[in-house]
Amino acid sequence: MSFAPQALFTNRWLPILLVAPMALLIVIFFYVPIFQAFYWSFFLERPFGGGSLFVGWANFARVLSDPKFWESLQKTLIFMVVGSSLAVLIPLILAVAADRQIRLSYPARNVLVWPKAVAGASIGVVFAFIFNPFVGILAPLNQMFPGLWNPGIDGGDAFVMLIAAHVWGGIPFNFVILLAGLQSIPRTLHQAGAMDGAGPWRRIFDVQLPLVMPQVFLTLVLEFTESVTSAFALVDTMTQGGPGGATSLLVYKIYVDGFNGYDLSGAATQTAALMVFVIILTAGQFVFLGRRINYER
Amino acid sequence: MKFSTLAAGMAALMAGAGTAQATDFEFWYGNTGNVEEAILAQCDAYNEAQSDHKVTCVGQGSYEVSMQKAIAAYRSGNAPVLIQFFDAGTLDLMLSDAVVPVQDILPDVDWGNYITGARSYYETHDGRLFSQPYNSSTLLFYTNKTQLEEAGITETPTTWEEVIAAARKLKDAGNSCPFVTDGDTWRVLEQFSARHGLPIATNHNGYDGLDAEYVFNTTFAAQHLANLVEWRNEGLVKLNADTAAGNYTAAFNAGECAMMEGSSGSYAASAAAFEGKYEITVGMAPMYEDYERHNTLVGGASIYVMKGHSDAEVEAAKTFLDFLRQPQQQMYFTAATGYVPVTNDVMDAITASGEADDAKYATAGIGIESMNQPATADSRGIRLGFYVQFREVFMEETQKAFNGDQTMQVALDNAKARGDELLRRFEQTYQGVTLP
Numbered sequence: 001m002s003f004a005p006q007a008l009f010t011n012r013w014l015p016i017l018l019v020a021p022m023a024l025l026i027v028i029f030f031y032v033p034i035f036q037a038f039y040w041s042f043f044l045e046r047p048f049g050g051g052s053l054f055v056g057w058a059n060f061a062r063v064l065s066d067p068k069f070w071e072s073l074q075k076t077l078i079f080m081v082v083g084s085s086l087a088v089l090i091p092l093i094l095a096v097a098a099d100r101q102i103r104l105s106y107p108a109r110n111v112l113v114w115p116k117a118v119a120g121a122s123i124g125v126v127f128a129f130i131f132n133p134f135v136g137i138l139a140p141l142n143q144m145f146p147g148l149w150n151p152g153i154d155g156g157d158a159f160v161m162l163i164a165a166h167v168w169g170g171i172p173f174n175f176v177i178l179l180a181g182l183q184s185i186p187r188t189l190h191q192a193g194a195m196d197g198a199g200p201w202r203r204i205f206d207v208q209l210p211l212v213m214p215q216v217f218l219t220l221v222l223e224f225t226e227s228v229t230s231a232f233a234l235v236d237t238m239t240q241g242g243p244g245g246a247t248s249l250l251v252y253k254i255y256v257d258g259f260n261g262y263d264l265s266g267a268a269t270q271t272a273a274l275m276v277f278v279i280i281l282t283a284g285q286f287v288f289l290g291r292r293i294n295y296e297r
Numbered sequence: 298m299k300f301s302t303l304a305a306g307m308a309a310l311m312a313g314a315g316t317a318q319a320t321d322f323e324f325w326y327g328n329t330g331n332v333e334e335a336i337l338a339q340c341d342a343y344n345e346a347q348s349d350h351k352v353t354c355v356g357q358g359s360y361e362v363s364m365q366k367a368i369a370a371y372r373s374g375n376a377p378v379l380i381q382f383f384d385a386g387t388l389d390l391m392l393s394d395a396v397v398p399v400q401d402i403l404p405d406v407d408w409g410n411y412i413t414g415a416r417s418y419y420e421t422h423d424g425r426l427f428s429q430p431y432n433s434s435t436l437l438f439y440t441n442k443t444q445l446e447e448a449g450i451t452e453t454p455t456t457w458e459e460v461i462a463a464a465r466k467l468k469d470a471g472n473s474c475p476f477v478t479d480g481d482t483w484r485v486l487e488q489f490s491a492r493h494g495l496p497i498a499t500n501h502n503g504y505d506g507l508d509a510e511y512v513f514n515t516t517f518a519a520q521h522l523a524n525l526v527e528w529r530n531e532g533l534v535k536l537n538a539d540t541a542a543g544n545y546t547a548a549f550n551a552g553e554c555a556m557m558e559g560s561s562g563s564y565a566a567s568a569a570a571f572e573g574k575y576e577i578t579v580g581m582a583p584m585y586e587d588y589e590r591h592n593t594l595v596g597g598a599s600i601y602v603m604k605g606h607s608d609a610e611v612e613a614a615k616t617f618l619d620f621l622r623q624p625q626q627q628m629y630f631t632a633a634t635g636y637v638p639v640t641n642d643v644m645d646a647i648t649a650s651g652e653a654d655d656a657k658y659a660t661a662g663i664g665i666e667s668m669n670q671p672a673t674a675d676s677r678g679i680r681l682g683f684y685v686q687f688r689e690v691f692m693e694e695t696q697k698a699f700n701g702d703q704t705m706q707v708a709l710d711n712a713k714a715r716g717d718e719l720l721r722r723f724e725q726t727y728q729g730v731t732l733p
Contacts, residue, residue, distance in 0.1 A: 044722070044725055044726045045726075046392075046393070046726055046727065047368050047389060047393065048368060048371050048372070048393035048394065048395040049371070049372050049395075050393075050394050050395075051394075051727075051730075053725070053726070053728060055725075062722075068715075132543070133538075134541040134543075135541070150538060150539075151538075152537065152538020152539075152543070153536075153538045153539070153699070153700050154700060155700070155702075241693075242692075242693070242696060243538065243696045243697075243700060244693055244694070244696035244697035244699075244700060244702060245693040245696075245697070248693075256686075256689060257686065259361070259365045260361050260365075260685055260686065260689060261683055261685055261686025261689065261719075262364075262368065262389060262683065262685065262686070263683065263686060263719075263722070265726075266722075
């Protein structure tokens, strides 16, 4: 490999200046709030300010001994694992199909990217309508078996609806990354495999999948971390955490506690806990999964 | 926001330069739909009626969002002078040190003019009103008279026993949704407990101190909530998600459901939806036969004056509050929305207008009557901390009971335990603060 010359900029201040606006935004909208959250998690903070009481680790003790927190974390974990896996698996299948030059694969490559332009909240509104028990696509099912499907009453139904919307929203980005990965696999490898008598399925499992693993890993890591926060818009528009708290993912619980309940300290503490959780999870992914992936071709 | 601050700054600058400039001030509210239209109409009317001051009315989309933004704005020194807050936030605001009691800055107003039910919810121990009641509502009982008559029910039910008997008749007549509610804490717990004379928490719902504890899981309210589960299983009572409309008022307005318990504030929308199709009745919320009727609580929202503003702005805001208290303004607001006027002089003015029997004032008389029933120490109001969060907890636990995950008694016990935790934390957060 050859390296590009390092000194692209002759003026040493120019690159710093160019990065400064973005860095400033990240500091203002990410680091400052995060430090504020960590700071508040050691205080009992009055909503309107004026008088905050230092309580040490008491907030953490309260949050960590609250079964609702663990329930919510468990739901977040289930959503993360099931939602992210499906949000990578389905685009992977689509990408393999599109890469195989089957009929319509060319237009499909374009069409499948479109949902990227749809905001999470809009997806939520649309899917809430699609899954409406009275007018949605499952309404006929309800007429045959009354009460079978109602995400407004049944927590399980609501969770399924949430995951379906999340997976749909995750298709375009993962599809693009995975398809790009598949297309960068040299044709000669396919041809060599075919010469050796490997059928299409065999080539998928022995040639394509191992070689696309770096992309699968990338999408999985991004999905895992993103699913923690991106679920917010979906929950907010579709279920508001209900019914009976069945879809109260941690990110939504934090919002409700902090903004609807004025429990700034509790929300801050849970934010800190959630961040630690995501950091551990991502680190774990890199340590256990990342090592096994061969980036050399 | 930035721009308006700038504009306000400019105005202040120009006023300082000696020119007789109007004082601009902001008023934040949370309502939407026809209520928002009525609020904006009042703002316009105020701005047209005088030229000394100018109010800018900013809609925030909901009470909760309005409160969130007010907290953020207050912490950064950008809060509006006037803000509308809803009933559940009363104690949070009283202890916030962010608002000035209206009675302190407007000492000459005849506050005794407000009916007792409205005063007791918003006043301090020594009887000073903390906020000016604005869009006041109370719980009422609505029926679709046309559908009830089709099912052979000629008399509007007034007790739960009659409501359920009527619901059975409606169901037998093929009605798929006899009675609808959303199971909201305000409707099924607060208003129910108040009018049946039952406490929600000790210390008279927190009026006597921050060390209150929830008791609703041991009162007759627990039995009522268990009944609701039974009735829902029987197909007599429906919740939001059981209706095709997806929302109880929408379901009632569309004729999907025949009876509902709802805020007086939704009357105008229902009456408009029924126009030419059905006949509507509105009455006091149903009682259990063995219980004596007490007052229902004032709901809706009131207007608070926030700290941190110049005298000129506060003076201007006071004139707006005076404007809103005028009987003709309150009458306009009642007619446009169904919210209940809560001052005695407005009731007199309605009577004097000769339109007292007009449909547009239908909720006024009944609402006042309902709030003027004999009071108990437990029907004054609710003065419990982090109460907004408690409402969420209550909804979450009871929803689990409605969908069969747990019994209603377990749900209520859980809600009490979680609610008590909130109260203890509130007590700790406001250590050393005495209840005003």
